[in-house]
Every structure is written in C-alpha cells, then in structure tokens.
Amino acid sequence: MRTIDRVIVPLRVLLVLVFVGLLIAQLLSLPGQFSHMASEHPESGFIPWLLLTFSILEVLCFQVVIVCTWRLLSLVRSDRIFSEEAFAWVDGIVWAMVVAWVLLAGVSAYFVSVIYFTPELRDPGIPVVLTGMVLIGAVLVLTMVVMRALLRQATLLRTDLEDVI
Template sequence: MTRIERVVVPLRVLLVLGFAGLVVAQTFSLPGQFRYMAEQNPDLGPVPWLLLAFAVLEVLCIQVVIVCTWRLLTLVRADRIFSDESFGWVDGIVWALVVGWVLLAGVSAFIVGVIYFTPELRDPGTPMLLFGLVLIGGVVVLTVVVLRALLRQAAVLRADMEDVI
C-alpha cells in the first residue's frame, strides 16, 4: 500500500459515512424536526418550512463537496490531479461552498433582523453565533479559492517540468 493509499482509503470511508448520514438527515431527521416545530408553534406560520428548505439546501451543498472530493481523490490515485479535469471538480467545491455561504449569510441576516426588531428576543448570543458562522464560512470559501490558485500554479509548474524532461 502506497503512502497516498493510507490516506485515500480511510478518507473515502469517512466520505461515504458522512454522505450516508447526510442523506438520513435530509430524508428523516430534518423534515421530522421542522414538522414538530411547526406543530408545536403554529404561530410561526411558514417559517419552519422555510428553515427546512434552507437546511436541505445547505446539506445538498455539503453533499456536492463530498462528491467532488471523491472525484478528486480518484484523480490523486491516478496521478492526474494536476490535469484540467481536476479544476472542474475544484470549481464544483468552490461553487457549492459559495452557495452555502450566501444562503447562510442571507438567513442569518434575516434572523438577526427579526431578533433586532423583536424586543423580547434581543439576546446577543444568537446574532454573535450567526456572525461567527458566517465569518468562518467566508474564511473557508476564500481558503478553498486560494488552494485552487495553488493547484493551478502547481499544474503549470508540472507541465513545464514535463516539457523540460
């Protein structure tokens, strides 16, 4: 077993387990939780169902990242990670993260607005938590964009080295 196989195989096992857990969450846990919320708080109107849509879309973004990561691992094993094919999968990860981040920022802004304009809900903890999550999400998105640029540079350098050799 090569050095890379020692990392790729366990990572693939974890990706499969994570993907399966997300499918279970999407189909059973999240709908059940938000249905229960709607039943217990009928005065919320459509809010639980909007939050369900948000949660399912966020999970879908994570699933896209998992699938793209799986494909990149296939390219790593085949020693083709520096090919043009890999950039499509990395772009898939970037766009999934951007969509997830924009959704999170939008829902967070809405929730903070509701809290701000509802005097009995003015607990500073929730807005601070949401701001922190949006900040961390932005850092993750920008880090992946930088890693994509590094992959591009490495691909160019590898192509140059292959031309020399």
C-alpha cells in the same frame, strides 16, 4: 499498498459514512423535525419551512463537496491531480461552498433583523453566533479559492517541467 492509499482508503470510508448520514438527515430527520416544530408552534408561521428548505439545501451543498472530493481523491490516486480535469471538481467544491455561504448569510441576516426588531428576543448571543458562522464560512470559501489558485500554479509548473524533460 502505496503510501497514499493509507490515507485515501480511510478518508473514502469516512466520506461514505458522512454522505449516508447527511442523506438520512436530509430525507428523514430534517423534514420530521421541522414539521413537528410547525405543528407544535403554529404561531411561528413560515419559519419552520424556511429552516427546512435552508437545511436541505445546506446538506445538498455538503453532499456536492463530498462527491467532488471523492473524484479528486481518484485523481490523486492515479497521479492526475495536476491536470485540467481536477479544476472541474475543485470548481464544484468552490461553487457549492459559495452557495452554502450565500444561503447562510441570507438566513442569518433575516434572523438577526428579526431579533433586532423584536424587543423580547434581544439576546446578543444568537446574532454573535450567526455572524461568526458567516465570517467563518467566508474564510473557508476564500481559502478554497486560494487553494484553487495554488493548484493552478502547480499544474502550470508541472506542465512546464514535463515540457522541459
């Protein structure tokens, strides 16, 4: 067994487990939870349905990242990670992360504004946590963009090296 397989095989098992867990959450847990919330608290209006839509879309973004990561692992295993084919999968990860971040920023901005303009909800904890999550999400997206640029440089260097040899 190659050394890289010692990492790829367990990572793939974990990716499958996470994907299945997210699928169960997306199809069963989240709709049940938010419909229960809507029936228990009818005064909350459309908020449970907004949260359900947000949650399902966020989970979908994570699933896209898992599928793209799986394909990148296939490229690593076949020693083709430094090829143009890898960029489509890396771009898929970047765009899924961007979409997830934009959704998070939008929902967070909405809830922070609701909390700010509702005197009985003026607990600073929730806006601080939401702002922190948005900032961490931005760091993750920008880190992935840098990683893509590094992959581009490594691919160019490998191509140049192969041309020399």
